[in-house]
Amino acid sequence: MQSLRDILNRIATGETSPEQALAFSAARIAQREPAIQAFASQPETLVPGQGPLAGIACGVKDIIDTADLPTGMGSSIYEGWRPRADAPIVMALKGAGATVAGKTHTTAFAFLDPAPTHNPHDPTASPGGSSAGSAAAVAAGMIPLAIGTQTGGSVIRPAAYCGVAAIKPSYALLPTIGVKPFSWSLDTLGLMAARADDLGLALAAITGRAALDAPAASLAGLRIGIHHQPYAGAPEPASAAALQRFEELAAQAGAALVPHAGSVALAEAYQAHGPLQDWEATQALAWEYAHRREALPPKLRAYLDAARATTPAQYDEARRLSRRGRDAARSFFAEVDVVVTYAAPGEAPDTMNSTGDSRFNRLWTLLGVPCLTVPLMRGPRGLPATVQIMAGFGRDEHVIAVAKALESHVSAGV
């Protein structure tokens, strides 16, 4: 994979130039794209911008508006669609000097019908979804940075399946304006890169918040809550082993591991994700459903057929449970420094007909808390398996700092 920090360091020392860094990404794309199919559209040339990310090629999920490239939403309904303006996240990327290297394949409207993208670790396995192209493009070493979105688990899950680092920051840290909505209470933009260290650098540059490029924490003495999400069912052996491996690494590094149970309020908030998303999705896609239903892919069509039965009363109750869950999350996260849990049920599904399952991601998306995953190990099928690190709302620099510490222990082979 291409590390964003490494590229910028080499540019800083004169070892390479922004133009050369972009040319390298372009060459990697030309080489790998035919097999991976990560990109829905690409510009003719990559021109460096001005700013801290000059020379960084970035993939942008194809539900995010761009004025210079089509925004197809993964659907024939928007084929060739050209928004008038770039979304603020795209302007922020360009403002930081990054170059949009292409729009990355998304499942249709970021739901469950698979994108054409292949998992770089196994061409017959799923790359996950919905931010499939973003995760695969980074994993295949085509680009050092990509933008995705998560409503259930659409950033963390494909990152885990493809073996890249990713952060779903606190809700609304990155504005979702100009991003095709699915469920506005949940939709969150996220970043993918080679390492947590790269994520911190990129997030700091994009948001103008230097503190997000946090130094690695010390694991020694850190209180880490280990949470199994019993309300979300049991994990597969690959993810159980990943959490076990994390615990070994953290314990060796001197962290205090605390078994961390949830609460009724959190379990109820987990259940509320369903009706919350159902009602909002029927609103968000009301025009497409009413006027282009036959053009919707089968999983999304069946989902909306069922979701429209959700009543305002069910939705209002789900919003109430969400608010209660967010209150409960304050004490849940206050008791430890970070919480660690499964990033996904297991390795990537061994089929391209499924994008996998977001059940270990949904609650945290609803709570709006920062989630970060880094590659940790391989599962029995040889595909990536890992955990995610979480903290209280707004403590994004904290998960970055802890993930960087974990990363150094993993790469040191501890």
Add this chain to the structure above:
Amino acid sequence: MQSLRDILNRIATGETSPEQALAFSAARIAQREPAIQAFASQPETLVPGQGPLAGIACGVKDIIDTADLPTGMGSSIYEGWRPRADAPIVMALKGAGATVAGKTHTTAFAFLDPAPTHNPHDPTASPGGSSAGSAAAVAAGMIPLAIGTQTGGSVIRPAAYCGVAAIKPSYALLPTIGVKPFSWSLDTLGLMAARADDLGLALAAITGRAALDAPAASLAGLRIGIHHQPYAGAPEPASAAALQRFEELAAQAGAALVPHAGSVALAEAYQAHGPLQDWEATQALAWEYAHRREALPPKLRAYLDAARATTPAQYDEARRLSRRGRDAARSFFAEVDVVVTYAAPGEAPDTMNSTGDSRFNRLWTLLGVPCLTVPLMRGPRGLPATVQIMAGFGRDEHVIAVAKALESHVSAGV
């Protein structure tokens, strides 16, 4: 003015038909539009839909996406712009049976540069902004319902200046998807109609929440907090007189009037509206500012020139003060049944070069609480002057019920 409830009652009794009701609105538009200039675009014919609002012609502010009519944002940058899909609020209107009678003039991007619309009560006075066309079209009796948006005071203020009823519901009760954002933490959709009674009926039909069509409350025994917003400066005599008139009416009806002071947390939240909006507006209009700055109107351009100096730290502090203000609002609103305050500083400005001032509206937009205004009296210049009624977050049916009670006392000439 055309009352939505009256129209629907006449349709129910067979006195008129949805087609005839729409034809009446079309005739009124043809008659009044040349002088008022409320509409940016109109469909060729008005065809009734199916549902409780069949026969109701509705104006839609021109920053709200429509697939069948251009969405010009009040700016040459979006002249003739055709979104692919209707915004969910437009789908909800149509789903309830209403007919879009046209896109109503907005100030450019819903900021302060005036729209071409005239105040129906005085052609040389401001109709207010930014939802100028929506308020004027209802006030001129062209249509019985219109949709606007409020980021500072852009629903309540033009309604007060034009002498129509309007509700800015609780934040996110109406989804703002497909509405051009200005400040996503603040942007709220609202309705305008002849009376509060019409607003309740329409809001219930659009949202599928029958309870919003609330019966009139009894003012006798109601505890009404009277709040002067000292942190927002002094009102003009017209608004001071309107609040005084409200107090007389409410006291005569047996309500208990409670002088209701704010708190430091609320005053600080009021101050936070500025940096919150400044930072978000620079993000929301980043593409337009970077690529079409010279096409922006002067007030908006100067505003963005200054607003871009806002730092993430100032924004984060404003968000913190907003959250604290929302906490403080819970007890502020819990102590009384409703709170009543000025709807605007005074009568409409006697110039079309200003859309007036939102200083008595901003805090409530930021807090996300429901605000409702109904016509009350005339000021010294013969233009409407009135108050707004507010309640805690999510208590929309409560402000509707109280406003309906007030309305019956006003029309009874008590």
